[in-house]
Each structure stands twice: as C-alpha cells, then as structure tokens.
Amino acid sequence: MNSGELLYEGKGKRIFSTPDPEQVVMSYKDEATAFDGAKKGIIKDKGIVNNRISALLYAMLAEQGIATHLVKVLDERNVVVKKLAMIPVEVVVRNRLAGSLAKRLGREEGDVLNPPVVELFYKSDALHDPMISESVAVAMGWATELQLQKMKEQALRINHILKEFFDGIGIILVDFKLEFGYYQGQLLLGDEITPDGCRLWDKVSLQKMDKDRFRRDLGGEEEAYQEVARRIETALALPQGCRMNNAVNRRGGLIGPDRRYTVFKANIYVTLKPGVLDPQGEAVKNSLHVLNYPNVEEVRIGKYIQVLLQGEDRATAQRELEEMSDKLLANPVIEDYRVEIVEVE
Ligand code: AIR
Numbered sequence: 001m002n003s004g005e006l007l008y009e010g011k012g013k014r015i016f017s018t019p020d021p022e023q024v025v026m027s028y029k030d031e032a033t034a035f036d037g038a039k040k041g042i043i044k045d046k047g048i049v050n051n052r053i054s055a056l057l058y059a060m061l062a063e064q065g066i067a068t069h070l071v072k073v074l075d076e077r078n079v080v081v082k083k084l085a086m087i088p089v090e091v092v093v094r095n096r097l098a099g100s101l102a103k104r105l106g107r108e109e110g111d112v113l114n115p116p117v118v119e120l121f122y123k124s125d126a127l128h129d130p131m132i133s134e135s136v137a138v139a140m141g142w143a144t145e146l147q148l149q150k151m152k153e154q155a156l157r158i159n160h161i162l163k164e165f166f167d168g169i170g171i172i173l174v175d176f177k178l179e180f181g182y183y184q185g186q187l188l189l190g191d192e193i194t195p196d197g198c199r200l201w202d203k204v205s206l207q208k209m210d211k212d213r214f215r216r217d218l219g220g221e222e223e224a225y226q227e228v229a230r231r232i233e234t235a236l237a238l239p240q241g242c243r244m245n246n247a248v249n250r251r252g253g254l255i256g257p258d259r260r261y262t263v264f265k266a267n268i269y270v271t272l273k274p275g276v277l278d279p280q281g282e283a284v285k286n287s288l289h290v291l292n293y294p295n296v297e298e299v300r301i302g303k304y305i306q307v308l309l310q311g312e313d314r315a316t317a318q319r320e321l322e323e324m325s326d327k328l329l330a331n332p333v334i335e336d337y338r339v340e341i342v343e344v345e
Pocket of ligand 1: 090092098099100101129175176177196197198199211
C-alpha cells in the first residue's frame with residue numbers, strides 16, 4: 001500500500017514518506033507491545049480499529065479548535081499527517097488514579113483525581129519512559145518553558161473534550177498520553193489517541209477496554225478495542241466500520257477506503273414562480289405599508305436551504321441536489337429553485 005520510503009518504525013506504527021516533504025503517512029500495525037517493548041503480541045485488526053478511533057477523535061478535536069497533525073485518512077490502516085518535529089516528552093493526563101501513579105503512591109486504582117493530574121515523561125524505551133519535571137525538559141533542551149505550558153494547556157483542553165465525549169458513550173476516560181510536535185512554527189497534537197495510549201473503563205461494569213487487557217493478560221482485547229470503535233462511531237452517527245466518512249470532518253474531508261469523497265456545501269434558494277400568487281408576501285407587504293414603508297411595491301417570500309453532502313465530484317453533487325429539490329425541497333409546479341455549491345471542503 002505504501003509506496004513511500006520507510007522513515008521510522010515505532011512499536012505501533014510505521015512512518016512513510018510522501019511526495020510532499022511536509023507530510024508523511026502513518027501506518028497502524030496490529031503488533032502490540034507493553035512494558036516498553038518487553039512484552040509482545042498481536043491484537044487482531046488493532047491497526048484498523050486504532051486508525052478509525054484516532055481519526056474520528058482527531059477530527060472531533062479539530063472541530064473544537066485543537067490543532068492536530070491529521071490531514072486525511074488514506075485507507076483502513078493509513079493516514080496522511082503533517083510531518084512534525086516531535087518533542088520527546090509524553091504528556092499524560094489522569095482523571096482517575098491508575099497505572100504507574102497508583103503504583104507510585106501504593107494505592108488501589110480508581111480514585112477520582114480532581115483537578116486532573118498532568119505528568120511529563122521522557123520518551124525513551126531504553127530508559128522505560130522515566131517521569132521528568134518541567135525543568136529537566138527545559139534544561140535538556142527538549143522544550144521551552146512556554147512550549148511546555150502550551151502543551152499542558154492543550155492537554156487539559158483535550159481532556160475536557162474527550163472526558164465528556166467518552167462519558168456520553170458510557171466510558172470513563174481514566175488517563176491518556178499525548179505527544180506534540182512542531183510544524184512550521186505551530187504546536188500540533190501528533191501521534192494517536194487510541195486504547196493503546198488511554199485507559200478506558202466501561203462506566204457500568206468498570207471493565208477495562210484498553211491495552212491493560214493485553215498488559216495484564218486479561219484477554220478480550222480485540223473485542224474491547226472493537227467495542228470502543230463501535231461506540232464512537234455510533235455516537236458520531238456513522239455507519240459502523242465505514243471508516244470515517246466525511247460527516248465527522250468538515251474541515252479536512254476524510255477519505256474512505258475505496259472511494260474518494262469531498263464534502264460540498266450547497267445553498268438552495270426556492271422562490272415562487274413569477275405570476276404565482278404569494279399570500280404571505282402580500283401580507284408582509286401590507287404590514288410594511290402599515291409600518292410606514294409606503295414605497296414597498298412587492299414582496300415575494302422564498303426558502304433558503306443549506307445542505308452539506310458528500311459526493312465523488314461537484315457535478316454529481318449538483319445533480320443530486322437538483323433531484324432532491326425536484327422531489328422534496330421545492331414544489332416544481334409553483335416554485336423555482338437555484339442550487340449553488342458555495343464551498344468545497
Ligand atoms: N502511555 C504512556 N506511555 C505509553 C502509553 N501507552 C499511556 C498509558 C496510560 C497513560 O499513558 O496507556 O493510559 C498513563 O500510563 P502509566 O503507565 O504512567 O500509568
């Protein structure tokens with residue numbers, strides 16, 4: 001699938017070059033690792049499911065004003081992203097006590113952390129991603145104080161958005177890890193947000209729906225990841241497994257696996273045919289006269305309809321919109337309509 005050069009291979013993804021030096025392809029693998037690579041395995045179709053989950057969440061975050069590296073989904077395992085200069089600092093946000101923090105404090109998992117905790121880790125498998133302070137990151141030249149402040153701010157905003165979203169699909173967002181990088185001077189959210197890098201607990205049963213199932217040999221990781229994807233897709237009203245159609249990404253126009261879609265925004269103006277009586281217009285005209293606008297000669301009232309639709313090309317979209325107008329949006333016996341595609345995203 002990838003014709004580009006392999007630039008980097010991580011534990012969960014490969015990065016390939018594209019003809020555009022500013023962009024790369026991120027390719028999700030089924031391989032699962034834990035404990036910084038010490039434990040290895042395969043979670044069937046994890047790459048496909050993670051691609052779906054991450055692209056949907058990033059598209060949602062983008063809609064809420066979070067700048068991310070996502071450009072477009074290529075196919076079921078591959079996305080095009082902006083090529084970032086990565087900051088080797090992992091930002092972890094925690095809403096509940098779990099994982100390494102629970103261990104550090106010698107406590108059971110589960111307590112609510114209020115306000116949420118933000119922690120920084122140095123991204124290094126060899127060193128097992130040690131926790132670092134901000135001043136270490138600054139002194140080592142990994143990030144400036146200002147950059148770290150922006151990263152933490154973004155991380156908390158992302159937490160706010162995701163926590164609420166997951167809550168709505170019956171999932172507790174316990175904690176998660178983010179990575180950031182720079183692109184043309186701009187701080188962007190990079191990497192992925194998937195059950196590989198989040199702790200997700202079912203709100204009712206408190207069952208784990210994330211990589212802890214694999215880390216702790218609980219089994220059922222494949223089903224758990226699928227269930228997370230299913231709930232996200234249901235919440236975003238997407239046909240399941242449709243692999244991100246455009247409904248979620250008005251900004252970037254996500255692309256499905258086998259067909260290329262664009263989102264078209266259309267304005268449809270429906271007006272009465274000349275000569276057709278317009279009682280509503282007449283009434284408004286009379287009222288305007290009463291309000292002391294005696295120079296109004298005629299008022300004719302129409303409808304303005306906005307439609308967002310996805311289509312393979314503009315001509316097809318135009319044809320479909322005209323069909324819709326004929327069938328439903330206008331009454332062709334007494335009304336004219338004009339379809340105007342104003343924006344192609
Ligand atoms: N994480 C951190 N480094 C790699 C990953 N995947 C994620 C974990 C967990 C959160 O960061 O998946 O959701 C906190 O991890 P920990 O081990 O510090 O408790």
